[in-house]
Amino acid sequence: MTLFQRSLALWLAIFVGWAGIASPQEARIGLTAVRQSLLLKTSGRVCQVHALSVGQLAVRDFDLAKEAAQALEIYGLDGRLKKKIGRFGRGPGHYYRLRDIDVSTQGDLWAADVDMRLTRFSVQGAVRETRLVQRPGFPVHDLALDEARGVYFLAGCDGEKMESAAGCETLHRYDLKGNYQRSFLPLDLKTRPLSTAAFEVFSMDLDRSGRVFMVDGPLPVLWRIEPTTGAVLRFAVKSKVFVPPPAIPLAQITKEWLSKTVSTFSRLEQVEVVAPYVVVSIRKPTSEVTHLAVFDTAGRQLAVDLPAPGPLVGSTAAGNLLFARKTPKGFEILEQKIVRAGARK
Amino acid sequence: VSTAPAAVLPGDGRARGGGAFYAACIVALLCCTAALAWQTVRLRKALDNDFSGADPRALPALLSAPLPSAAGRTVRLGDLLQSKALIFVFTPGDCAACLPEMEDLERIQAMRPDIRVVGLMAHTNADEARQTATNFGISFPVLVDADGRLLAALRIPKTPWKMVIDTRQGRIYFQDPPSLTALERQAFVDRITRLGRE
Numbered sequence: 001m002t003l004f005q006r007s008l009a010l011w012l013a014i015f016v017g018w019a020g021i022a023s024p025q026e027a028r029i030g031l032t033a034v035r036q037s038l039l040l041k042t043s044g045r046v047c048q049v050h051a052l053s054v055g056q057l058a059v060r061d062f063d064l065a066k067e068a069a070q071a072l073e074i075y076g077l078d079g080r081l082k083k084k085i086g087r088f089g090r091g092p093g094h095y096y097r098l099r100d101i102d103v104s105t106q107g108d109l110w111a112a113d114v115d116m117r118l119t120r121f122s123v124q125g126a127v128r129e130t131r132l133v134q135r136p137g138f139p140v141h142d143l144a145l146d147e148a149r150g151v152y153f154l155a156g157c158d159g160e161k162m163e164s165a166a167g168c169e170t171l172h173r174y175d176l177k178g179n180y181q182r183s184f185l186p187l188d189l190k191t192r193p194l195s196t197a198a199f200e201v202f203s204m205d206l207d208r209s210g211r212v213f214m215v216d217g218p219l220p221v222l223w224r225i226e227p228t229t230g231a232v233l234r235f236a237v238k239s240k241v242f243v244p245p246p247a248i249p250l251a252q253i254t255k256e257w258l259s260k261t262v263s264t265f266s267r268l269e270q271v272e273v274v275a276p277y278v279v280v281s282i283r284k285p286t287s288e289v290t291h292l293a294v295f296d297t298a299g300r301q302l303a304v305d306l307p308a309p310g311p312l313v314g315s316t317a318a319g320n321l322l323f324a325r326k327t328p329k330g331f332e333i334l335e336q337k338i339v340r341a342g343a344r345k
Numbered sequence: 346v347s348t349a350p351a352a353v354l355p356g357d358g359r360a361r362g363g364g365a366f367y368a369a370c371i372v373a374l375l376c377c378t379a380a381l382a383w384q385t386v387r388l389r390k391a392l393d394n395d396f397s398g399a400d401p402r403a404l405p406a407l408l409s410a411p412l413p414s415a416a417g418r419t420v421r422l423g424d425l426l427q428s429k430a431l432i433f434v435f436t437p438g439d440c441a442a443c444l445p446e447m448e449d450l451e452r453i454q455a456m457r458p459d460i461r462v463v464g465l466m467a468h469t470n471a472d473e474a475r476q477t478a479t480n481f482g483i484s485f486p487v488l489v490d491a492d493g494r495l496l497a498a499l500r501i502p503k504t505p506w507k508m509v510i511d512t513r514q515g516r517i518y519f520q521d522p523p524s525l526t527a528l529e530r531q532a533f534v535d536r537i538t539r540l541g542r543e
Contacts, residue, residue: 115438
């Protein structure tokens with residue numbers, strides 16, 4: 001074999017090796033527009049959107065700085081506000097810190113309140129039921145309904161463990177009548193460097209087989225919880241744009257300190273399962289610029305820091321992602337699909 | 346004309362330099378004092394904003410208003426109380442964090458039978474109050490301030506809120522915001538167990 005042939009063989013081997021080993025999907029994952037609509041909402045925020053079966057959109061507007069203005073709103077197909085559901089408050093039928101909403105198969109809206117309360121509203125706005133989350137009790141951050149299996153999950157931060165360096169993450173399962181079934185703890189003690197209790201924001205979603213995918217704002221980790229066995233798997237969220245908040249004792253956090261530092265860190269904000277992908281959004285609390293980390297349901301990270309058109313606010317039954325972008329006329333709701341551009345067959 | 350140099354007293358220059366040094370020190374001290382005073386005023390203001398405390402002027406209304414109880418009766422708080430009372434003001438949503446405080450109140454009730462502990466649960470109804478009392482094992486009586494009107498009248502800035510009151514004179518002995526740490530909780534228990542024995 002001549003020197004030329006040896007060189008050629010070496011180059012060929014290197015090329016084949018690179019093509020096989022390098023993650024081909026990472027560069028191929030992208031977003032493509034499906035449709036877009038305009039909500040004629042010129043004030044407040046759009047934190048979460050749920051498509052209702054009648055073609056309307058349920059919108060959660062939540063702002064800690066303007067808590068009395070938070071709302072659960074229904075918008076029609078024409079983008080106009082049809083109805084506001086419930087109101088700010090701490091009593092039955094109110095919401096104090098409206099962290100999450102979910103929609104049942106019958107079209108009822110479930111509102112999860114940090115104030116340890118779950119309320120079920122009809123789309124017409126009637127309070128069907130209000131439940132206290134007290135046995136065990138904890139501030140609720142997220143709710144995931146799994147009506148096919150007759151259960152729902154609540155995630156949040158256990159108030160008694162807020163100062164613990166081991167973290168306060170809490171995930172409980174209840175039957176649909178509200179009876180507590182079991183907890184999935186401890187999630188992961190290795191992940192947490194120090195207490196970041198002030199910044200804890202939990203988000204979760206379920207896949208078709210009922211597995212829970214969950215993130216906690218200050219930690220670059222995606223958890224997958226198997227409800228049947230209780231097993232908890234941990235996948236690192238690799239990102240260059242993620243800057244975790246500083247670990248600081250709760251007692252030292254003041255409004256002044258927060259206002260100075262809040263623009264310096266980002267957090268994992270939302271997790272959405274759109275089979276076969278699990279999408280985690282990364283955003284600074286003070287910015288609309290959002291990036292996505294895309295995983296498959298086995299926990300392999302397929303895309304890093306994929307730019308998104310706006311904050312991730314939900315997903316549709318068809319497996320598309322919903323983003324919200326503020327414009328002078330209102331909020332554009334952008335429905336986009338994850339595609340593998342030029343994926344090899 | 347004498348050309349002899351003027352007499353220079355020994356240490357004169359040093360004395361003039363020393364004076365400037367002392368003046369600079371005094372100015373620096375004054376600046377520090379002013380900055381400290383300003384910080385103190387700011388801190389006090391911030392604390393006042395957060396914990397301005399309950400307004401004792403609304404205590405007579407609290408004591409005389411007929412309120413539904415978690416046990417299903419309607420009672421006046423004043424009828425339940427002895428001369429000293431510990432009013433624990435809270436909402437159903439407070440109870441995850443205030444569970445340790447609840448245990449403290451049960452201890453206080455056992456240690457100081459002369460101080461009646463009563464819960465005032467706001468922004469709820471009698472059913473939820475009963476459920477909350479059961480869920481958290483509350484043994485002291487709980488009254489319901491359904492729409493939070495009394496809470497607003499008392500100007501209680503946040504819940505859970507604790508106040509030890511003199512029911513006859515309608516004055517507040519002392520009051521505490523939520524206890525966040527074990528040390529704060531212990532300080533409250535110590536303070537209340539010493540009340541009237543000092």
